[in-house]
Amino acid sequence: MQAVQSSFYLEDPFGFSATFVGFDNYIxxxxxxxxLHVAKFTLIFTILVTFFSLALGLLxxxxxxxxxxxxxxxKTLLIxxxxxxxxxxxxIGMMFFxxxxxxxxxxxxxFGWDMKVGINYFDTAFAMxxxxxxxxIPYNFIFILSGLQSxxxxxxxxxxxxxxxxxxxxxxxxxxxxxxxxxFLLIINMTYSLFDTFGIIDVIxxxxxxNNPITLVYKVYMxxxxxxxxxxxxxxxxxxxxxxxxxTFFQFRFIERRVHYN
Amino acid sequence: MAAIExxxxxxxxxxxxxxxxxVDIEIEDGEFIVLVGPSxxxxxxxxxxxxxxETITEGEVKIGGKVVNKKDPAERDIAMVFQNYALYPHMTVxxxxxxxxxxxxxxxxxxxxxxxxxARMLELEPYLERKPRALSGGQRQRVAMGRxxxxxxxxxxxxxxxxxxxxxxxxxxxGEIKHLQKRLGTTSIYVTHDQLEAMTLADRxxxxxxxxxxxxxxxxxxxxxPASTFVANFIGSPAMNLVEGKLTGGQLMIGDxxxxxxxxxxxxxxxxxxxxxxxxxxxxxxGIKARLDYVEELGATRLAHCMTDGERLxxxxxxxxxxxxxxxxxxxxxxxxxxxxxxxxRLSNA
Numbered sequence: 191m192q193a194v195q196s197s198f199y200l201e202d203p204f205g206f207s208a209t210f211v212g213f214d215n216y217i218x219x220x221x222x223x224x225x226l227h228v229a230k231f232t233l234i235f236t237i238l239v240t241f242f243s244l245a246l247g248l249l250x251x252x253x254x255x256x257x258x259x260x261x262x263x264x265k266t267l268l269i270x271x272x273x274x275x276x277x278x279x280x281x282i283g284m285m286f287f288x289x290x291x292x293x294x295x296x297x298x299x300x301f302g303w304d305m306k307v308g309i310n311y312f313d314t315a316f317a318m319x320x321x322x323x324x325x326x327i328p329y330n331f332i333f334i335l336s337g338l339q340s341x342x343x344x345x346x347x348x349x350x351x352x353x354x355x356x357x358x359x360x361x362x363x364x365x366x367x368x369x370x371x372x373x374f375l376l377i378i379n380m381t382y383s384l385f386d387t388f389g390i391i392d393v394i395x396x397x398x399x400x401n402n403p404i405t406l407v408y409k410v411y412m413x414x415x416x417x418x419x420x421x422x423x424x425x426x427x428x429x430x431x432x433x434x435x436x437x438t439f440f441q442f443r444f445i446e447r448r449v450h451y452n
Numbered sequence: 453m454a455a456i457e458x459x460x461x462x463x464x465x466x467x468x469x470x471x472x473x474x475v476d477i478e479i480e481d482g483e484f485i486v487l488v489g490p491s492x493x494x495x496x497x498x499x500x501x502x503x504x505x506e507t508i509t510e511g512e513v514k515i516g517g518k519v520v521n522k523k524d525p526a527e528r529d530i531a532m533v534f535q536n537y538a539l540y541p542h543m544t545v546x547x548x549x550x551x552x553x554x555x556x557x558x559x560x561x562x563x564x565x566x567x568x569x570x571a572r573m574l575e576l577e578p579y580l581e582r583k584p585r586a587l588s589g590g591q592r593q594r595v596a597m598g599r600x601x602x603x604x605x606x607x608x609x610x611x612x613x614x615x616x617x618x619x620x621x622x623x624x625x626x627g628e629i630k631h632l633q634k635r636l637g638t639t640s641i642y643v644t645h646d647q648l649e650a651m652t653l654a655d656r657x658x659x660x661x662x663x664x665x666x667x668x669x670x671x672x673x674x675x676x677x678p679a680s681t682f683v684a685n686f687i688g689s690p691a692m693n694l695v696e697g698k699l700t701g702g703q704l705m706i707g708d709x710x711x712x713x714x715x716x717x718x719x720x721x722x723x724x725x726x727x728x729x730x731x732x733x734x735x736x737x738x739g740i741k742a743r744l745d746y747v748e749e750l751g752a753t754r755l756a757h758c759m760t761d762g763e764r765l766x767x768x769x770x771x772x773x774x775x776x777x778x779x780x781x782x783x784x785x786x787x788x789x790x791x792x793x794x795x796x797x798r799l800s801n802a
Binding site: 355358 | 526
């Protein structure tokens with residue numbers, strides 16, 4: 191609520207005075223080229239992170255499901271990966287992309303890619319997305335694996351009799367039965383990409399040269415706490431909140447209808 | 453439609469005893485075979501090996517003369533009906549029925565024709581657009597049957613398809629399955645632990661125990677000439693009376709009661725004697741003397757549970773027969789079954 195209130199005021203950096211400016215903060219934000227640029231990156235970032243973390247989680251879970259079906263120690267091992275805090279994941283990820291010792295940077299160099307994370311816009315974005323996906327895969331993996339294991343064995347067997355193609359069975363029987371899990375994960379992953387990647391982004395772009403890719407949440411933080419523009423930052427956070435609200439509403443409205451619950 | 457040959461088939465899971473032990477069954481084209489036995493006897497495992505859902509450790513399974521050991525379930529030209537129906541919950545009844553045909557590249561028009569025909573046969577026409585969750589247990593069972601029928605496979609495999617239904621529905625579905633199978637003439641293997649279901653459905657019964665075949669035969673064969681004490685005890689309800697006796701010459705002693713046999717029964721010594729409850733009839737003459745313990749009324753018959761020299765005897769009597777505390781039962785000599793005391797195997801026919 192305080193954010194909504196502050197978003198209508200222009201405050202001085204030390205908090206001594208505040209002037210009511212109406213929707214000026216919103217108009218400033220929405221007409222700023224930089225804001226739209228960040229919004230565009232956020233959109234691409236969210237789509238890529240959600241897609242790849244879901245796709246890779248699904249791939250790994252489907253493969254693991256084939257192998258294990260019930261081996262609990264193996265599952266626990268995989269699940270424990272999730273217990274890494276985002277900044278730590280960001281740090282570990284940064285090590286991989288470190289200019290001097292990062293194995294990924296060295297690997298990219300073999301292919302003639304002179305990777306400069308923190309300097310080059312695209313390279314930084316690439317590292318950011320990779321680390322964000324990497325961090326989220328275990329979470330998706332756990333949910334998808336348990337979703338897979340809750341599909342009755344006999345339904346899979348019936349499908350095995352009805353359809354010889356393994357991939358065909360996965361596509362027509364397994365995947366639709368996973369839909370409730372996938373729908374839940376879709377929302378969780380979008381929220382994750384929008385908000386929870388803050389720690390990762392912070393570790394990657396902090397103290398680096400300017401013009402690095404950041405997401406809307408990080409911009410809220412930068413404007414509010416680095417730029418001391420409380421009003422503008424609050425306005426942006428309200429906009430962000432509205433976007434998420436609308437997004438979630440549409441997801442429930444249009445995607446959930448296609449989801450089959452048992 | 454095809455014959456199925458199961459030759460010397462065994463199944464072992466790593467480190468365990470044999471779940472199925474050297475089983476041979478030859479199933480003729482169009483025959484209805486029922487595998488029956490207590491839980492854990494290997495009957496489902498055997499069926500699943502025929503279906504291709506379990507690997508075959510040893511031996512061969514032939515369907516229509518071709519060895520199918522290495523084939524995928526979908527390549528074996530069989531259809532299976534599962535205990536919990538195993539319908540695809542996200543598909544309509546129509547799509548449930550059509551799924552197997554679509555994946556085999558059947559033309560659309562033919563799929564529609566076959567699905568509609570099966571739906572008509574099973575009275576599923578009003579439900580084709582529904583999802584399985586909107587159906588009752590009996591209807592789901594019909595869909596599962598329909599899914600098997602539309603494929604027109606070489607064989608139907610039934611894995612305890614009726615055990616999730618209530619008693620009344622089970623009886624009517626039992627009749628329908630039998631009727632459908634006769635009408636379509638498709639070779640069928642049916643697994644059940646319910647001996648009544650086995651008796652009523654089977655052309656031939658296969659009684660399994662501990663992974664081994666105890667007996668193969670027509671229901672009446674198995675009922676009237678059980679090959680072992682296990683079969684004697686398992687087939688028939690109430691179960692056959694099995695008591696310890698002793699043979700000397702043509703004379704059988706059960707406790708203090710003696711019976712004379714004109715056609716000499718097999719070797720002398722201790723034997724296990726089997727008598728069906730309905731073959732025990734009260735008499736005023738000589739026979740097996742027993743003390744009445746308690747009575748169960750079944751309406752059409754009455755079960756008299758008696759004790760004779762520490763052995764329990766059950767007699768199925770007509771309700772008109774008056775009961776007394778002390779009863780004497782007569783048995784026709786040809787209704788007495790003899791089993792080896794040690795192995796439980798049937799001794800040459802008496």
